[in-house]
Each structure stands twice: as C-alpha cells, then as structure tokens.
Amino acid sequence: MAIIRVKKLLIRTYIGFNPEELVNKQDVVINIEIETDIPASALESDEPDGIFDYKTITKKVIVFVQEGRFKLLEVLTRNILDLVMEDERVIRAKVEVDKPHALRFAESVSLEMEAKR
Numbered sequence: 001m002a003i004i005r006v007k008k009l010l011i012r013t014y015i016g017f018n019p020e021e022l023v024n025k026q027d028v029v030i031n032i033e034i035e036t037d038i039p040a041s042a043l044e045s046d047e048p049d050g051i052f053d054y055k056t057i058t059k060k061v062i063v064f065v066q067e068g069r070f071k072l073l074e075v076l077t078r079n080i081l082d083l084v085m086e087d088e089r090v091i092r093a094k095v096e097v098d099k100p101h102a103l104r105f106a107e108s109v110s111l112e113m114e115a116k117r
Contacts, residue, residue, distance in 0.1 A: 008030075061080055
C-alpha cells in the first residue's frame, strides 16, 4: 500500500456566485491524497507497468478545473474527488480545495472530502 500526495496544485478557475466571481477567474489550491497498491512487479523491475499514474490524474484535474465554472467550493471538491476515484486502483482518496482570500480576515477557506472503496 502507498499514499501518493499531490500538494499545492495552483489552478485558476471560475469559483463563486458573487457577480465579480462569475466573470473573473480566481486561484484555487488543491491537495490530493491517493491510497493505492503498488504491484510487486513494478517494485522489482523499476518499471511503471500497472502503477497508478499521478501525472495523468493531475493533468485531468488541471483541465477539468481550468475549463469549469463552479458556484460552490463543495461541488468543485466533490467533482475532483469523483474524477480521482474513477480509477479502480484507487483505494481511498482525499481532496482539499483552498480558495485564497475568500474571507476578509482569513488566508483562505478550504473544503476537504474523502472517499474509499
């Protein structure tokens, strides 16, 4: 069993429902934690056959978030989690999405969701 972490993935997207948020992209910071098995054959051969490819899922998340429009942080977080869980090799995943400067006196607001098989 292994845990893969993608940390501080910074993406610009439309997030929010206030008038200015509907027309201006904002930064979101995404952290993804993925629990998966690593095949013994990959560990012995040092070849990527059968492993969960974190580069591929990261690219999918980037495209999905950049091209999307989301009113709720909850919906964005859940959609990213669903995207990660599409791969059957994922045993458990946790996604945290930060929306910097969402509140006047706070660095950010974040939402975290988790799923497991």
